Amino acid sequence: MTAIVILVLAALFLYGAATNPAYRWSTYFEYLFNERVLTVGLLNTLQLTVYSMVIAIALGVLIAVMRLSPNPVLRWVAWMYLWIFRGTPIYVQLVFWGLLPTIYQNIQLGVPFGPSLLQVNLQALSIPFLLAIVGLALNEAAYMAEIIRAGINSVPEGQLEASTALGMSWGMAMRRTVLPQAMRVIIPPTGNEVISMLKTTSLVTAVPFTLDLYGITSREIAARTFEPVPLLLVAATWYLVVTSILMVGQYYLERYYSRGASRKLTTKQLEALAKAQLETPGE
Template sequence: MSLTSDPPLDTAAPALRPDYASLEVVPVRRPWRWAAVAVTAVLVAQFGHGLLTNPAWEWDVFARFFTTETVLKAVWITLQLTFYGTALGFALGVVLAFMRLSGSPFLKAVAFGYIWAFRSIPLIVQLLFWFNLAYLYKELSFGVPFGPGLFTFDTVGLVGAMSAAVLGLALHQAAYAAEIVRGGVLAVDGGQLEAAAALGIPRLRQIRRIVLPQAMRSILPNAANEIISLFKGTSIVSVMAIGELFYQVQVIYGRNGRVVPLLMVATVWYVLLTTVLSVLQHYVERHYAKGAVR
């Protein structure tokens, strides 16, 4: 063979590819998973059997009081406390969040101090403080700062039990809402704001049309959890003798001695309303998730 001749062709037979269709697929055996399923099923069945057959639950008493007028009014008061506490709390929380994001060191310090204080003090202490506000200030005056007052209000008549409860829940909620909103705003890519500023878009329009729609994807899950926690936390205002759900249940079983079935009345109402809030959360999150890439 000369140096310029072509190399000899490979005459070997090509390797045969394995026929994967003929291979037998052996499922992976997971004995511990099936054991866990069996144990869990037995425990759930036993728990359900106990709920249905144990006479101490007194389901007839539960059914009698579940939709009474007193309980329904208490549920309505609980929903009112949740609504006002959430609306006012998140409104103030948005203001505090943008104060912390501002370029002013003074505004940052004030917002940080508020959040630090209200997250450090237990909610029940805050509620009792606002309930006893008239002990510190007999009257509230509005007018010239450090000067004469133009309008004066009697604190006892102005801040009643319900007002103190709403005020305490809202101010407490605002501290957590501020951090939720701030985290959502920081999750938005800063380059979009730089591009908007380069195009001459006003700052408020940047926030309304660019920042908040994207920040809502991060804000909503945590905000929904806070709303549900606030809804259940309204039971704390029972220390102020406000006729919300848990307080009224306590009053009823204090009269008839049926503690367990009345507690189940409150429990089932809390579960039902929390479920409704969770369903609303799902649809609101799905709305704001449009266009998101996952």
């Protein structure tokens, strides 16, 4: 009965949306495969997602290892990083990165209290795309660090002890023994973070970078056509398409790394168990 009610409500909603002139479906289909939406907006969104996640994963590994390091200074620095980037909103961080050329108009590199070897005028550079990547990556690295740390902690301590007993340094043992085994725990939430990153790119207008999927549809084209609703639906459609593809990829990655984790007994294990039961006295 509940399923029927849900289906009826869904059908009523779809019928209402299809017949509501406010959605401007003609405009939606006109811009759904618009060249600028696909070649500029969607492409930039994908680039922001990939570049930011690659940097975030690499930095997240470094921060996670620092948090687990026996060195108290490294642990303190890693904790401060997590405290700042997890404790402040991503939108605020992106606004800050967008204001960076105003805060630091000129960057000089050289000898302290001596001659300047390199001087860069940030205000003369057009780097909103780069600043958007930096802002997204630094924020995501804080979350990836905790995911990776949880994966490392899931590996039995004996693995690390055995590696160090073989003469490996702490860093080498982490790199060659612990991290490869931690991948089974790290991969699933990392897939979720990639999907989340794709959607978070819609906030880069705070930098401001307006050539992403959301900026092209809801800022540029909607401002020209004065029809924001159908353009928002265009953006939402492409976000759903890419998210669905990523979810399929995540499913196969999880299945690949979960090999050997099944709780079902193999044929040989079942035969050995049956043989042991037959040989047990009193059976």
